[in-house]
Amino acid sequence: QVQLQESGPGLVKPSETLSLTCSVSDDSISSFYWSWIRQPAGKGLAWIGRLHTRGSNNYNPSLESRVTMSADTSKNQISLKLTSLTDADTAVYYCARERRDASGWLYFDSWGQGTVVTVSS
Amino acid sequence: DIQMTQSPSSLSASVGDRVTITCRASQAIRNHLAWFQQKPGKAPKSLIYAASSLQSGVPSNFSGSGSGTDFTLTISSLQPEDFATYYCQQYNSYPLTFGGGTKVEIK
Numbered sequence: 001q002v003q004l005q006e007s008g009p010g011l012v013k014p015s016e017t018l019s020l021t022c023s024v025s026d027d028s029i030s031s032f033y034w035s036w037i038r039q040p041a042g043k044g045l046a047w048i049g050r051l052h053t054r055g056s057n058n059y060n061p062s063l064e065s066r067v068t069m070s071a072d073t074s075k076n077q078i079s080l081k082l083t084s085l086t087d088a089d090t091a092v093y094y095c096a097r098e099r100r101d102a103s104g105w106l107y108f109d110s111w112g113q114g115t116v117v118t119v120s121s
Numbered sequence: 122d123i124q125m126t127q128s129p130s131s132l133s134a135s136v137g138d139r140v141t142i143t144c145r146a147s148q149a150i151r152n153h154l155a156w157f158q159q160k161p162g163k164a165p166k167s168l169i170y171a172a173s174s175l176q177s178g179v180p181s182n183f184s185g186s187g188s189g190t191d192f193t194l195t196i197s198s199l200q201p202e203d204f205a206t207y208y209c210q211q212y213n214s215y216p217l218t219f220g221g222g223t224k225v226e227i228k
Contacts, residue, residue: 035217045157045165045208047217060216094164107155107170107212114164 002027004095004112011118012085018119022078022095022112029053029071033098033106034078036069038091039114046091050098050106051078085119092116123147123211127220133228140196142223144209149189153213156185156194159222160205168207169194199225 008020022034036048049059051069059067068081078095092114098106124147134140144154152172157165167176169185172192182197196203204227209220 044221045210045219047219050217058215062216101153101171101174103152103171105153105171105212107153107167108157108165108210109167109170109176111164111167 002097002110004097004110006093006095006112006115008093008115008117010116011120013121014085014087014119016085018080018082018085018089018117020080020082020093020095020115020117022080024076024078024097027097028073029076029078030073034069034071035096035098035108036078036080037094037096037108038089039094040088040091048080048082048093087119090117090119122216123150123214123218125209125211125218125220127207127209127223129223130221131224131226133226134199135228136199136201138199138228140199140203140225142194142207142209142225144187144192144194144220146190146192146211146213150211150213152188153211154185154187154192155210155212156183157208157210158203158205159208165208196225 003025005023030053033052035050051057053071066083094114095112096108097110126145154172156169159165173185206222206224
């Protein structure tokens with residue numbers, strides 16, 4: 001069964017750049033699509049963007065100007081960079097694996113345990 | 122963006138009860154709808170995709186139905202481990218969007 005493990009700095013200052021990594025075990029990242037999702041404390045889930053190692057990325061337009069997703073196939077890792085941080089970016093950040101349903105559309109089937117990010121000076 | 126509206130936002134139920142949660146999309150999404158369960162301090166767990174297909178390992182007391190704009194998650198007999206918050210999510214078009222959640226509490 002695939003294991004996803006997010007990691008990151010925990011605390012980041014306003015205006016700085018957040019860098020997170022999702023390490024994937026028991027599956028090649030090249031075989032699937034991958035998304036980042038975040039959840040502010042006590043609130044709902046918000047999709048950040050999607051990546052495939054052999055295709056183009058798709059980002060939420062609300063974050064597109066600040067987001068970059070990339071992959072390191074040699075380490076089997078997915079990465080997220082989010083620039084110009086504000087308090088509103090404080091959240092738990094999850095990576096998730098996606099696979100195709102019978103009609104070929106992508107859905108989330110496995111999630112990491114999440115990593116807490118706090119934006120504060 | 123497609124807005125996903127869940128109702129109710131919370132409910133109280135007893136072990137053994139039948140529970141139904143509704144999710145409505147602001148525009149038609151065919152059957153491109155998933156449901157997730159989330160317990161406090163934990164990551165979401167995928168329950169259902171394609172509106173009615175159970176993820177591997179999910180108990181059969183969970184079921185989903187619907188197509189177009191109206192969807193339902195049903196727990197046929199609520200178990201102690203089912204008390205959690207449930208989210209729907211559309212994957213028909215970008216950006217992918219989630220409902221606001223339904224918290225299922227112990228009566």
